[in-house]
Amino acid sequence: MPDYKPQTIEKKWQDRWRDSRAFEVTEDPAKPKFYCLEMFAYPSGHAHVGHVRNYMIGDVVARMKRMRGYNVLHPFGWDAFGLPAENAAIKNGTHPETWTLENIAHMKGQLQRIGISYAWEREIATCLPDYYHWNQWVFLKMLERGLAYRRRSNVNWCPSCNTVLANEQVIDGACWRCGTTVTKRELEQWFFRITQYADELLEASDSLTGWPEKVLTMQRNWIGRSEGARVRFGVAREGAQGSGLRGQETTSDTIEVFTTRIDTIYGANFILLAPEHPLVERWGGEAGGDELRRNMQRFKGQDRTARMTGEIEKEGFDTGRAAINPFTGKPVPVWVANFVLIEYGTGAVMAVPGHDQRDFEFAKKYGLPITVVVQSEGESLSAETMTEAHPGAGQLVDSGEFTGLDWEEANRRMTDAAKERDIGEGTVQYRLKDWGISRQRYWGTPIPVVYCEKCGMVPVPSDSLPVLLPRISEFSGRGDSPLAQIPEFVNTTCPKCDGPARRETDTMDTFVDSSWYFFRFCDPKNSELPFDPEKVGYWGPVDFYSGGVEHAILHLIYSRFFCRVFRDLGMTNISEPFTRLLKQGMVLNAGQVMSKSKGNVVDPDDMIQKYGADALRLYVMFVAPPEKEIEWTDAGLEGSWRFLARVWRLVDQLAETIGGEGIPSPAELELNEGERALRRKTHDTIRRVTTDLDPRVHLNTAVSALMELVNELYAFCGRTECLRVGQHADEVATAGSVERAATVAVLKEAVEALVRMISPFTPHMAEELWEMLGHPGGIVAAGWPSFDEAVAKADEIVVPVQINGKVRARLTVPAGTSEEQLRAFALADPQVAKHLEGKTVRKVVVAGGRLVSIVVE
RNA sequence: GGCGGCGUGGCGAAAUUGGCAGACGCGAGAGACUUAGGAUCUCUUGGCCACAAACCGUGGGGGUUCGAGUCCCUCCGCCGCCACCA
Numbered sequence: 001m002p003d004y005k006p007q008t009i010e011k012k013w014q015d016r017w018r019d020s021r022a023f024e025v026t027e028d029p030a031k032p033k034f035y036c037l038e039m040f041a042y043p044s045g046h047a048h049v050g051h052v053r054n055y056m057i058g059d060v061v062a063r064m065k066r067m068r069g070y071n072v073l074h075p076f077g078w079d080a081f082g083l084p085a086e087n088a089a090i091k092n093g094t095h096p097e098t099w100t101l102e103n104i105a106h107m108k109g110q111l112q113r114i115g116i117s118y119a120w121e122r123e124i125a126t127c128l129p130d131y132y133h134w135n136q137w138v139f140l141k142m143l144e145r146g147l148a149y150r151r152r153s154n155v156n157w158c159p160s161c162n163t164v165l166a167n168e169q170v171i172d173g174a175c176w177r178c179g180t181t182v183t184k185r186e187l188e189q190w191f192f193r194i195t196q197y198a199d200e201l202l203e204a205s206d207s208l209t210g211w212p213e214k215v216l217t218m219q220r221n222w223i224g225r226s227e228g229a230r231v232r233f234g235v236a237r238e239g240a241q242g243s244g245l246r247g248q249e250t251t252s253d254t255i256e257v258f259t260t261r262i263d264t265i266y267g268a269n270f271i272l273l274a275p276e277h278p279l280v281e282r283w284g285g286e287a288g289g290d291e292l293r294r295n296m297q298r299f300k301g302q303d304r305t306a307r308m309t310g311e312i313e314k315e316g317f318d319t320g321r322a323a324i325n326p327f328t329g330k331p332v333p334v335w336v337a338n339f340v341l342i343e344y345g346t347g348a349v350m351a352v353p354g355h356d357q358r359d360f361e362f363a364k365k366y367g368l369p370i371t372v373v374v375q376s377e378g379e380s381l382s383a384e385t386m387t388e389a390h391p392g393a394g395q396l397v398d399s400g401e402f403t404g405l406d407w408e409e410a411n412r413r414m415t416d417a418a419k420e421r422d423i424g425e426g427t428v429q430y431r432l433k434d435w436g437i438s439r440q441r442y443w444g445t446p447i448p449v450v451y452c453e454k455c456g457m458v459p460v461p462s463d464s465l466p467v468l469l470p471r472i473s474e475f476s477g478r479g480d481s482p483l484a485q486i487p488e489f490v491n492t493t494c495p496k497c498d499g500p501a502r503r504e505t506d507t508m509d510t511f512v513d514s515s516w517y518f519f520r521f522c523d524p525k526n527s528e529l530p531f532d533p534e535k536v537g538y539w540g541p542v543d544f545y546s547g548g549v550e551h552a553i554l555h556l557i558y559s560r561f562f563c564r565v566f567r568d569l570g571m572t573n574i575s576e577p578f579t580r581l582l583k584q585g586m587v588l589n590a591g592q593v594m595s596k597s598k599g600n601v602v603d604p605d606d607m608i609q610k611y612g613a614d615a616l617r618l619y620v621m622f623v624a625p626p627e628k629e630i631e632w633t634d635a636g637l638e639g640s641w642r643f644l645a646r647v648w649r650l651v652d653q654l655a656e657t658i659g660g661e662g663i664p665s666p667a668e669l670e671l672n673e674g675e676r677a678l679r680r681k682t683h684d685t686i687r688r689v690t691t692d693l694d695p696r697v698h699l700n701t702a703v704s705a706l707m708e709l710v711n712e713l714y715a716f717c718g719r720t721e722c723l724r725v726g727q728h729a730d731e732v733a734t735a736g737s738v739e740r741a742a743t744v745a746v747l748k749e750a751v752e753a754l755v756r757m758i759s760p761f762t763p764h765m766a767e768e769l770w771e772m773l774g775h776p777g778g779i780v781a782a783g784w785p786s787f788d789e790a791v792a793k794a795d796e797i798v799v800p801v802q803i804n805g806k807v808r809a810r811l812t813v814p815a816g817t818s819e820e821q822l823r824a825f826a827l828a829d830p831q832v833a834k835h836l837e838g839k840t841v842r843k844v845v846v847a848g849g850r851l852v853s854i855v856v857e
Numbered sequence: 858g859g860c861g862g863c864g865u866g867g868c869g870a871a872a873u874u875g876g877c878a879g880a881c882g883c884g885a886g887a888g889a890c891u892u893a894g895g896a897u898c899u900c901u902u903g904g905c906c907a908c909a910a911a912c913c914g915u916g917g918g919g920g921u922u923c924g925a926g927u928c929c930c931u932c933c934g935c936c937g938c939c940a941c942c943a
Contacts, residue, residue, distance in 0.1 A: 214937070217861045221939045228943085259943060272943085314941075339941045349943045357858095358941060431942070552938085622882070623869060635883060636869075642896095643882085649897090691873080701871065704881035711881090718898090800877045805924055807877055845923045851876050853923045 004648035006612020010764040014115055022778070023117045025073055027538040034070035035539050036062040037518055039547030039555070040077045040124075043103035044084060047110050048601040049620070049632065050587035050594040056617050057584055057626045057699065058546050059116045063760035064693050066117075067784040073539050074117055075521040077124035078104050081132075081510045083161060083177065086443040089475040096443040097471070100127055114604055114613045115763055122524045126513035131520065132445040133466035134530035135512050138562075139448060140459050141569055147193045150457065155436055157185040162480075163440045164189065166509060167433050168222075168554045190447060190506070191434040194561045198223055198430045201560055210580035212627070215552045222553050224431025228260035229415045230346065231424035233271060233323035235279075236331050253279065255323050255334070258345030258429055261355065262418065263410040265327045266399040267373035268350040269363070271334045272316065275299035276342035283319060292319055292336070299338040314339050314362060325350075326423040327400065327414075337362065345429055353389065354381075360389035373399050374407055435558065437509040442472065442482035444507030452494035452501040461495050467503070481505040514555055515562040518542050518577060529571075536572050545578040546626070552583065582697060585629035587620075594632075602632055614762035615641040621761055622703040644765060647710055647758070651751055651769045653723055657738050658748035659774040666745040667788075675746045678716045679791060682750040685709040686787035689757045699761075706758055713750055722747065753785040801826045802853045808835045811852075819846040826852040 017023065027033075038058040041051065055076075062074040078100075085096035104125060111118070124131055142148035156165040160180035164187065169176045194201075202223045205216050234250035255271055273280050275296045284293035295317045302312055316337035323334050339358065340349055353363035353370040363370050370383040376394040396402050402410050418424035438447070446467045448460040460467055470489045472482060483489055483505040494501040516530070522539040523531040541563075547555075556578070563577040586593050589600040607616045619640035624630045666679050685705050692702035717723035722738050738744055752773065759766030759779045770779040794815055799822060801809040809831035813822065823844050826832055832854070839856040846852050 212862090214862060218938050221860070224939075224942075226942070257943080261943080312941090337941095339943095341942075344942050346943095351943085356943070358943080429942080431939085549937085625870085628870090631869075633869080633883075639883060646897095696873080698871095700869095701881080704871075707881055714898090798877080802876085802924070810877075843923060847876055847924080851924085853876080855923050 004645045004765070006614055006644075006764065007609070009768040010113075010115060010608075010613050013764045013767045014112060016767075017115075017117070018112075018120075021121070022780070023072075023074060023119045024121050025071055025119060027535060028071045029538070031069065031071040033073065033539055034062075034065045034544070035073045035518075035522075035542045036065065036544045037073075037075070037521070037542045037546075039545070039551060040079050040514070040517060041107060042079045042082065042084075043100055043107055043125075045103050045106070045596075046601075046603060047107050048587075048594050049604055049607070049616075050601075052111070052114055052604050053587055053620050053626075053630075054546055054548065054584045055111060055116045056114065056620055057582065057697075058544070059617075060621060060693070060699055060760040061544050061697065063117055063763060063780075064784070066780050067756070067759070067782075068694070069783065073521070074119055075122040075124075075524075076111070076116070076118040076120070077122075077517060077521065078126065079510065079514050079517075080104065080125040080127035081444045081507075081513055083163075083441060083443070086441055086475065089443075093475075095471070095473070097127065100125075110604060113608055114617065117763070122521055124517065124520055124524050126510070126517065127443070129466045129468055130525075130527070131517075132469070132513070134516075134520065135445040135508060136448040136460070136465050136467060137462060137530060138516070138565070139508070139512075140462055140465075142192060142565060143449075143459055145568075147196065147565060148190060149193065150188060150190050152186060152188050153191075153436070154184050154186050155189055156182045157187075158182055161441075164436060164438055166436050166511070166554075168435075168557075187438070189436050189438040190508075191436050192561070194435045194558075195430060195432055197561055197564055198225070198432050199428070200564065201557065204560075204576060208576060208581075211578075212581065212583050215549070215556065215581060215583060218552045219557055222432060222557065226260055226429050226431075228258055228427060228429060229262040229418060229424050230256050230258055230427050231262060231265065231326065231350065231418055232256050233326060233332075233350070235334075236322040236324060250324055255279065255348050256346045256424075257348045257350040258427070259350055261352065261411070262414045262424075263396060263399075263402070263405075263407045264352040264355045264373055265325065265350065265414065266396075266402075267352045267354045267371040268325055268327075268332065269353060269369045269371060270332050270351045271323045272337040272340050272349045272351050272359075272362070273319075273334065274340040274342040274347040275336055275338065277336075277340075277347045280319070280336055283321065292317075296336060299336065302338060312338065314358065314365070316362060316366065318366075326418075326421070333368070335362075335366075343433075344431075354383060354386070355389050355391055357389040357391065360386075371398065373397055435509075435561075437512055438506040439509055440481040440506055442469075442475070442507065444510055445469070445512065446483065447504040447506055447508055449504045450492055450494060450501040451504070452497060452499055454499050455494055455496045455501075458494055458496050458501065464495065469507075481507075483507070511554060511558050515558040516566065518545075518559070519566065519572070530566075531571070533571050536574070540572060541574045541576060542578045544580045544582070546582040546584050548586070549583040556581075582626060584626050585624065587630055587632055589632040591631070607637060611637055611641040612644075612764075614765045615644055618644065618703065618761050621699040623700065625698060625700050643707060643710070644762060646714075647754070648765065648769070650710065650713060650717070650723070651755065651772065654717075654747060654751055655769075655772045655774075657722065658744055658751060659772070661774075663748050664741070664745055666742065666749055669742040669745055671742050671746065672740075674716065674719060675740075675742050676795075678712065678750055679746045680794060681709060681712045682746070682753050683787040683792035686753055686757065686785050687789070687792050690784070690787070693760070702757075703761065706754060709750065709754055713747075713754070716747075755779070756782055756785050797850075799826075799849075800851055801829065801832055802851065803832065803835045803856060805853070808832060817849065819849060822846050822849065822852055826854065 036058055038054050062072050066072045080100050085100045088094055088099045089096045139148055156170050158165055158175040158180055160178045161175060165175060170182050174181050202225055205219055208216060232254040235253035235255060237251050280296050283289050284296050316335045319334045319336060321334045322331040325332050351359040353359040354372045355374055372381045372383050373396060374394040375381060375397050381390055393407055396405050396410050402414060415426040446469055448465060448467045450458050452458050470486055472486060490502050490505060492501050492503050519531045519536050523535040526532055559577050563574060566572050567575055589602060592598055592600055594601045604616060619637040622640060623636055688705040689702045692698040720743055755766050755769045756779060767779050796812055797815050799811045799813055800807045809829045811825050823846055836856060841854060841856050843855040
């Protein structure tokens, strides 16, 4: 009788799965497909338990689906470009490629030792030319369609990483990777026009019913749609300054503002411009603009982060100019304010101090006039007495022809009026900006364009792809593109005119790589196209996608964008790449997220050595729902190990009794009460585990249901003396003799269902036990057990009886007892009668045959 | 400030649509078997109480309902995202 020795059996089955190519798949129209994907890994070195939790979750789903007859695509790969590899090169002199490929080899070994059922023949690494070739291909397609473009722009610059960052990579004004405060730089940059899809991305988010609300909210916030209007204010001619009357004559200049509250425009008493506004720049350069220029420079020099987060004092100064409010026709002063952002809207704001708190404070500080133009029901605000702005709803007052209208109605009518008078129009403003993808680093995809003296920017023709990333040996960490230092790379000929040309030396943001890798997995070896549309047509979209919430915005929104780009290229008809998204919780140790720098990582290999991969998997799945964060405890892992040893002993001891041929199904036999109870538990457990796994993905409760079944089996065996338990470890359980055929039959059914259902969680042990039970051919082929609803249902149920909401009695009745009978039984029950003594029954409710509720007085 | 999520024993957690709160596990306690037990098996384990009954109990308060952890209002606390966004 062999003890449970995970180390030996796990190796045995991992070898067998590999040798039999157990998880490799091809398209099979006869079977329903299931694409199960976990976010691929950045090969940082070693995977810790926090990383592998995600792969375990996906593996349970993939293995369960396989047993349920699906053709399951479950691939894995490596997000292999990126800065850490380059930083390691600068630090240790190891080439990024060496560093990356070594890490991949190690981590792949880790995942294999955990027994994740990947189709490894589809493995991809984004740093290899046969992958990034297609980044370049898509780039060219986007260039053709105007979805990729180049412009000089003020970009986010991380002085520590020496590279540009996308807006999405700036967190609270600091670099997402290293935390250094981000500065601004003006550079020639490549962009992807994601804003073209802003509206669609936002609207389609309502259709993502398989996504967590939290992620959708984050994406909606990020896209940041706000409806409003642009309104143009004329600029008054100069010269009236100082006379106390700002001029009525207008120049050809206009100031366009963005507002969500055009209904308050009659109270727009001044204009605020961002210090970076072009008019401010120009006026500062004109005669007499010295002071303006000084203040503008001072505001621009203020710490950007502080300006963005509003920690800095609100300040402004008068430009001395005036603009004409196009609704009132009256001149209003134009100020520059340090809190107006050039990035948002038009970089100019119409200030309505009566109805916007910021404007109110500004007006108070500088003695500017306040006007009330919206009054709420039954209120009468006055500009003289109000202590704060009134930002809310109400009816318009002092607003010319619009006076008396409800504010929302006024908003619509005034937007129309602006349009008619050609002084503005309704518009939608997004927070989302185009995606800057240029990076001044080495370890990434070269951008496939050249610059020719004669022809200008020329794309590299598709048939010359890939533009290979040259191997370089020196990593200085200096702040310019490393590729620019390699003349053999830079100097090339123009594909158009054959004249001398220079290659683009920036590389692509690595988020480009991860924006479409899920399609490449469908056809990873294709050398003609990024993927065969037919293959993606079969496998796509991803049915189940799991990963960390840290990708809720960046990766997921970019992937949704790319999916639409491929759709509009005619490569797929999928709009949304991920049908179901599970955001897995983190693994904490000592109250903190596992990380190398905190020194609290748990290496799965250490745990596997001690308890085996199966126990580790079971523990991580059992301790909490997948979405929730978990606190690592060794004791919990040991508990799972104990449970597996308990299962092992049970099956091992019963194998001889129930493993033979010719055992009939319990359905064909006469069962006694105990046998019926076990059979009911078996079928009920199958029902619970099945629905817990699919579609609910409540992995933890599925495990507890299995534990209950095991407890029940032990109790049953103890009663029927199938097993003698309670001895020394090496004689813990010994098989007794079982006479009744029916007992053998129900035991066999229960144990085989147990082993099959536990196999997604603990595949190695399950395979071994399945073999021990006399079944060759592997447990996946055995399929998922099915249950009989009628058997799962108890034939007697306990019905609680409530009196005024408190349970006073329990009736044991046959299942299916009618409501009238239940009512009669309840009222006749002696316990109930006791509580009813001297009271009047007002009402009796029988709820779904499951509960009786009596109301008395 | 806006939006979203959450709050249940000593701990991790359960409780499909409102229907017996605390399944399952960890920890703790007791017993059995033992030279021994950190193995195994059995039992106990929300509070109050010697026990039972009764009563109390899902962050606080209120409401809807025969019945609320679950729905509504309100307050408190925690977490997340966005944010001088015009």
